[in-house]
Amino acid sequence: MDANTPAPAASFEPESVLKSDVFSRVTLGRLGPATVVERDVGPTPVWSRPLAHLLAWHERRALRRLAGLEGVPQLVAADRTHLYRSWLSGVPLHIAQPTGDTAFFREAKRRLHALHRRGVVHNDLAKQQNWLRLADGTPALIDFQLASVFRRRGKLFRVLAYEDLRHLLKHKRRYCPDALTPRERAVLARKSLPTRIWMATGKRVYNTVTRDLFSWSDGEGGHDRLREYGARLEERLEAHPNVARAVVASYPYPRHGAGLYAFVETHGAADPAELQSWCRESLGAPGTPDLVQPVDALPETADGAPRRDLLTLVARNLLDDLDASEADATARDRVRRIAAGRLNLSDRTFSAGDPSRQT
CATH class of the missing domain: 3.30.200.20 (Phosphorylase Kinase; domain 1)
Known part of the structure; x- marks a missing residue:
């Protein structure tokens, strides 16, 4: 077509x-x-x-x-x-987490330069969600709603292309900090003038409008809450007599912030509300999981460790990315059964849409 x-x-x-x-x-x-x-x-x-x-x-x-x-x-x-x-069948960068994968970022830089040679700048590469790791391990870029197209590579094009590159290097710094070259470190240390002005003035207004008026959310803040409470919450859940293992992931709230989603492998019957109360007694409200889903068995790696990457996709309702994830038949079967009973359905609603088109 x-x-x-x-x-x-x-x-x-x-x-x-x-x-x-x-x-x-x-x-x-x-x-x-x-x-x-x-x-x-x-x-x-x-x-x-x-x-x-x-x-x-x-x-x-x-x-x-x-x-x-x-x-x-x-x-x-x-x-x-x-x-x-x-x-494009792939996993978002924040789920793939290509730690130490220098080949990924080398290819990402090459593909970004190829995009710029076509006269296109993306303008939204700070979001890890707009970078994918494809099934073959190579990078891809998606979501071009904010992209700009230029006939000539003038001053504005060069500034925007520089910011595209700087945002890619911020991701490289997160996952491969030792691989940064001196020149790349210099780029990271120097924001363009329009960016410095934007950070000092417009970004606060932008965040207010997008998060409060438009109800956008990119999960910002979820990593901090998971980092602070995730391990302790799993330990507390596994201390419950009816819980064998627990994995905690984060998911974005509809407006801003993030919730904690606990997947618990149980010995028998387990009441989610009772498990939340059990956690609250020890960790207080901030450390209490917002959602608790009892499961028969967690998906595992070959050595028996829980597949946190797959469970994070379920927690964030990114079911389309499950098929792009590498997993053996047993793990795939388990995660599909977990996904069928998932508790976060936030991307299934669209208040202005036609209900007949919703799935």
Whole structure:
């Protein structure tokens, strides 16, 4: 199908909702023989519709410029309210956590430079969710709603491209700090002037609008709460006579902050409310899990350790990423049964949408 010709939405067969907010609903499904991702701006509220169309236009324009480039989605088709792009099977960076994988970041830098050579800057690479680790271990970039397309590489292009690179290097510093070159460290130490102005003025307003008015959330703050209470919470749960093992993950609240999600492998019957009270007695309210899901068996690695990466995907309702994760048949079967009874359904609702399209 030609990406420049309209694609009838009626021919799209939805499978699962990946994300929904006041600007679009993003759904995985099939368009003819192809597995694609649909961005639908049709059911958005009237007050957000102009910006929703603008964001979709930005993505469509960028993907057309990037046609044929590896490591980015390919535009399959588009019409006035729908955009269809190819599905990239991968795991978000914050879930994949490529610690020590210098080859990943070397290739990520190469692919980012290739994107810039096409005259495109992403503008949203600070989010780990916009970097994927594909099934073959290579990087990919997604979500081009904020991307800019340039005919010439003028001053503004160079500033924005510099910030794209700086954000990639921040991720490299998190996962491969010893691999940073002196030049890369210099880039990290020097923010561009527009960025310094933005950090001092506009970012606070942006956060207020996106988190409080638009109800966006990227899970910020979840790592700190998990780091502070995760190990102690697992230890407390495993001290309960009905709990054999426990794994705690974080998930984003609808507006801001993050919750703690406990998966507990039980010896027998276990009441989630009673387990929450058990934790509260020792750790107080901040260390009490928001959600407790008893399970028959946790997915494991070959040496018997719990598969925290798979359980984190379930906690954050990123079910589309489970198929891209490496797991043996037993672990995959266990995590699918856990996912079927998951307690966080936050990406399944879209207040402005058509209930008949929800899954």
